[in-house]
Amino acid sequence: MSELLRAGAVMLSESCPICSLPLFKLRSGEVICPTHGRVQIVKSDDEVLSITTTASLDGLERVAVNAINKLRMELEGGNSELGDLNVIRALDAWLNVLERVRRLKIIIKHSEKV
């Protein structure tokens, strides 16, 4: 912390959401935690919600893409344990998830701009 102050950083009243150490604002305007590095400061609960929602949607999107890939390979290999029809049903369900996730992400992006 003393190094940060010597470098001209300013201690903020906000604290790190992870370790609750005080945050510092660098001359470059970047806000960092002495332990965790760069931190995103949010101004409202809504903003926190939209960031955590986006992170959770990102995770879900990855899961869906992985599942779709796995099912696609099963179809291509022609030796699926579930049987082709069941694989296609599962694919349909995952594609629905993926579509909704992407739609929600677009909605969130739009609502942030306003």
Ligand SMILES: [Zn+2]
């Ligand atoms: Zn921290």
